[in-house]
Amino acid sequence: MFEMETKKNILERLKNYYTEVAGDKVNLVEGGFVWDILSSNSKEFEKAYAEMDLGIEAAFPQTSWGPWLTMKSEEHGIIRREATNSSVILTITGQAGITVPEGSLFSTNDGKNFLSIESKKIEDNGTVDIKAQSQDAGENYNVDAETITKIPVSIYGISAVTNKNPAYDGFDEEDDETLLQRLLFKVRQPATSGNPYHYVVLASEVSGVGGVKVVRLWNGPGTVKVIITDVNNGIASEDLIEKVKNHIEEQRIIGATVTVVSLEPVKIDIQLKVTSGTAIIEGIKNAVNDYF
Template sequence: MLEPQSRQAVLERLLADYKKLDTTGLSVHEGTFVFDTLSANAVEFEKSYAEMQLILDAAFPQTAWGEYLTRHAEAHGVFRKQATQANVILTITGTANTIVPKGSLFGTENNETFRTTAEVNLGDAGSANVLAISEQVGKALNVPANTITEIVGGMYGVNSVNNDAAAYDGYDEETDPELLDRLLLKVRRPATSGNVYHYE
């Protein structure tokens, strides 16, 4: 079993080994050439032991993290769920028959911005609904109703904008614990040949 090694423990072993090999009687006290040289090596060996522990952790899904866990999961056909943009229906009002181009930008007071997905005509009533998608990703973009009220950069013929309902379908990237749970479920309870897991 790999055990973490402190630089002091490594240095003590290096000094002991040096004393066994030395035939000249050089001093190994602190501040001598031998001591300083072996001390520098001990620092690097300490780092190496720490890195070897990380390699061991990364080799197993239960202790892997980040990209290493993602690779373990992908080897079993389980893919990390990515963060997604939020969707929202905007109500745009302004001068009758104004054309609001696709990609028009609107936002909240907190600088969460949404772009329209289609060109829309405000018609005779001077109002129309259009789907918009957040520029950023994550569940924080599922903003509450009546918060998208800013016309970013100004827009000719558009007086106001609002979202009567909250934005939806914005999700954060799947966390390591969530991905590990799905991976272990796939591996430990394989759905094959109509077995009980297949029905689950």
Template sequence: MSDSRAVIQARLLSNISDEYNKSEGEFMYDAEKPVAIELENAYTEIEGVLDKRFAETATGKDLDKVVKDIGLTRKLTTQSIGKVTITGVVGSPINKGELVASDSVSFEFTETLVVPESGIIDVSVKCVKYGEVGNIPVGAIKYFPKTLSGLQKVINKEAISNGYNEETDEELRKRYYAKIQTPATSGNKYHYRNWALEVTGVGDARVVPLWNGNGTVKVVIINSNKTGADKTLVDSVKNYIDPVDGMGEGQAPIGATVTVVSAIEKAINITANVSITNGFNLGIIQTTFKTLVLEHLQSISFNASYISIAKIGKILLSTEGVMDYSDLKINGATSNINLADEEIAVMGNVNLGVM
């Protein structure tokens, strides 16, 4: 923080001989005051310029400019995509842009088709909104917002996914530091990790060199939500790094055969009994605790080889409304839960009882 006007003025006055009266209201004091004010304003503006120029303090478009210096760009938000199954009258048109919907969001057809002789057809859709809001489970799409002639039923037999929010400042800053602090050169393992992280939707990556002999590289990825990556995301990373095995047509050098896989999800199920503070509801406590555990699991993805029962206990004890707990178990055990190299922990079920 720059010096205040008063500090600057005091410093200016200290350079004037004491033979002059420098008291407030006197000529010397009043003459130096506007100078001090202008210097204070100038220093403040300079600080603002510096904040915009460094990754640690820059935000928004200013941060975009900083990371561009090393070839990074912010990952933009995307629309979730998938397929729905339509049942309808043979010959009925399915027009690109027409809508189907879940309880919370609508999706539009991305192709124009006709219901075939079987009366059933799969149609590609994308969410009308950008971001994670469009990621929905199996069976969620079941409505036609407007009646579509000849179309009788719609359902998504697979989850609709790959909708991602725009990369946050903190996420972009983390990727920036990862690139400048690791020696990513000549196709070393850091290079493969950075390449994977450049693909929209990738939340983190782990690289396994020589996993299947000389010239082979395995890249294990998770999505931006810190869960397993679906086939679409896996294929996107593969096509970016090594679209044709070993041919050097992507980012990877000639001779490197790259395999991209999703991390294996390991569900973390938690049971415990808790002593509740008066005025709190067990259901609310359980929801809050589950949210806190989820945040913890996401924060340690690919950074921990086990789930610490002590840390889970600490989270439970810090949950508002919990006075104490007993019989804490993770996946039925009272000890740490180990994670294999290609595993990540994801939130499972939480079942709290009352002591």
């Protein structure tokens, strides 16, 4: 089995090899010509062993990482999920009848840009709701409500913008740990002929999907229910549900009727007695959410 070698061990072997060839009359004292030559070579050999060690780790999924894990996964048809742009509904105020063109630019105070992805006319009440997406991808673009308030480039007839609800479905690129788990699932639980594993694999291929549960024959013969969460194990948005539904529809076994849903929230009443501190309600909520 391959073992990493250190410069010290390599140098000792080189000195022994040199002595075998040149005899015991060679000066191997530190600082001498021969010692310097062997020492410099042993350092380079140590680097070569380190590279070989990394090469072995990259060859196996359990110890691989980054681009090497991406390539190992692709050998089995598992593609690393890309980061996604967040979506948001913008409420735009302006002159009635003016069209808000697709591609209009809006932003937050800290410079996060959003582009409208449809074209709509402002209604008689002077407002219109229009769908937009973040210009860049990532979870960082799931901005809070009422934070998209800037119009960086003036648009004729438009005077104000805001988002009544938070942006959603912005997800970071799939991390190594999640990708590895999907790869091992595909290899260890083969997905064939529309078995439950098949639907887990299909649903998990969509960026933003976290957990997946499959219920067989949930509404009679030929029916399958796929229950999903987002990557944060929260309730999936309608947009994400629709993406999963369409993806499965393209590849599902013929004849199956597939229903895709997300979790249903369960209300939990929590009562507590504060024994120290100021009992900030939002702080308590955050602590409970982090725990779950």
